[in-house]
Amino acid sequence: NEVPEFAPLLRELNARSPLAGHVITADAGHTVRAHATFVCEELHAHYVFTVKRNTPSLFEAIDSLDWAAVPISYQTEETGHGRRERRTIQVLDATDEIKALFPHVSQVFLIERYVIRKVRKRRKNSRKYKTTEVRSAVAALCVTSLSSREAAPEHLAGYVRGHWSI
Secondary structure, eight states: OOOTTHHHHHHHHHHHSOOTTOEEEEOGGGOSHHHHHIIIIISOOEEEEEEOTTSHHHHHHHHTSOGGGSOOOEEEEEEETTEEEEEEEEEEEOOHHHHHHSTTOOEEEEEEEEEEEEEEEEOTTOSOEEEEEEEEEEEEEEEESOOTTTOOHHHHHHHHHHHTTO
């Protein structure tokens, strides 16, 4: 299902400041064929979209790739706000199957985020606190119209990271 406000909003922005050559990032709610076509063909821009189960065929095609055999292309580590975070990215050229499922896709990638954070918990029936480490891992599958010549793995990771900093 297409989000109806997506194209009109970007058309208005494009009229004020041309978006040709820019990269449009969007979360999974906007990962639909019509938006990919609109961004590439009408705006002459590129996209980086997150893929989730709302696009089941595309999700399954990307998820079923042999990610275990793909080397980590880039990783970052950050410490702050009581947590340590490591992000990795693995990138592949889109297969013919994936290209048939989604317009203008050039590369697919997997970003994994591993977080260790310290949490203070009070013991039951006690006033004392105990500090424990909580570990979590999150994976995100993504598609982009950018080729490997146009965007290196660290650029793709930056687009995804930057999307949530707004």
